[in-house]
Amino acid sequence: MSGMGVIEGGWEFVWAAYGISAAVLLGYAASLVARLRSERARVRREASRGLEVSR
């Protein structure tokens, strides 16, 4: 590690790393929320269908 000298700059890699991390974490959170919503909607649809039949 020592003897490599000082690495100048490289900020674009730093921003890219933080940017990708933010994008992945937020993107995964969004996909989770979306999938949960659609699954709950499916469950509600089927529950109401069940109520119709038993009426």
Added chain:
Amino acid sequence: MNRPSEIPSGATRPAAFAFGALGLVLLCVGSYWGLVVAPAETYMGDVQRIMYVHVPTAWNAMLALTFAFGCALAFLFQGGWKWDCRLEAAMEVGVVLSMLLCAQGALWAKPTWGVWWDWDPRLTTTAVLVFAFGGILALRTFVDDPVRRGTWSAVAAIVAYIDVPIVYFSVKWWNSLHQQPSTPATVSSAFHLPLRINAFGILFLMIAFITLRSSLAALRLRGELAPPLPEPAVTTALAGTRG
């Protein structure tokens, strides 16, 4: 096996969102600290700031997969559908974090070593883990019977996790022949604070992710084990006209 009513209802949204919000705040604070406040490192300069997000991701990815291992053991030897739901959630979150880890590692390696991939043992083991646990997630989509799916993915997760130290040591010896120095795991004490803040930030986010993903798995499992009633048209056709 357990009755469908024993599957967790997934009513954990408030706690999960609280964890998620807290984690996001901590991550913003820690990242700001690491990017702006902390001084540049002596040899690696500003590129070293990637460590403030790379090392916490590494800790949490391994934590997620270790939790998955625990869930697999619990499902096989104790039983209970909740462990299968948590296993699926922990594996998915672990794979996502591991893929992120590989991307961060490549972005660190390029300015430092001049190549996108330097066969660092830790990172190479992570890549193998992505394929191993990703494969188990793929296995789950191809098995329809929930009991089999749960048992097989638990067995596969146990075998894959036990393999991790062997993979790590074999890659380490394999790579040592080429005298490559490795990615730093330790950071000097002056930089510990942003690291710890980000570590807890990602930890809380991960807890939120696993909780939400686990309740998603539980909802789907309920639909499989207690299938919904047929369409009204079918029922009326069988029973005669309504009313």
Added chain:
Amino acid sequence: MREFLAALRKEALLQWRTRAQLAAIFMFGASALLLFSFAIGPDSAALRQHSAGFLWLGLLLASTLTLAESFQNEMDERALEALLLLPVRPTALFYAKAVSNWAELTLLGVGLVPIMVVLYDAGTDRVGGLVGVILLGSAGLSAPGTLYAAMTSQARARQTLLPLLLFPLVVPVLLASVRASSLLITGDPMGQVRSWVVLLACFNAIHWSVCGLLFGRVVED
């Protein structure tokens, strides 16, 4: 122990009756070695240097065929369910199947060595050592491979699932076998073959025990 020997006899009989398949899989492995040399080009030095890698890649690819085939017989005619109804412990079935696969893979590996020697000019006078490495490496492929073959033979998309699950797991076997074979072929001034052999032995010890223990859960109903 008696159950294991009886199951082993059954496997040996099965292997003998389906020996034409082994010949076909051997041809597949040999053609893979040929294709690798086309991919690298007619550079004898480069081919010789990487010959061990090609041998083990070819054997790994061929193993997906042999492992999948090993459970095909049980899936046809639903023989697996009949076997499990017998008062035989599943672990005995696993070890018999795994040993049979091990023997088949070793035969394949040893059979591919002359192909490797001819195509890549990769001769060695440490033939005994090379056979030993093939024995250990094949064992490392066979134990987890048999476990996963049992799973995937009962699932959909089995052709894709078996390599997908197996390949990440056997990375240590590939690394160690290739390094050890390569050192035996190109020379080993620092005596490193031993440490790779120890790694293979550890891998085998762990996986032959763990996979055997877990096999019962995989085939139970």
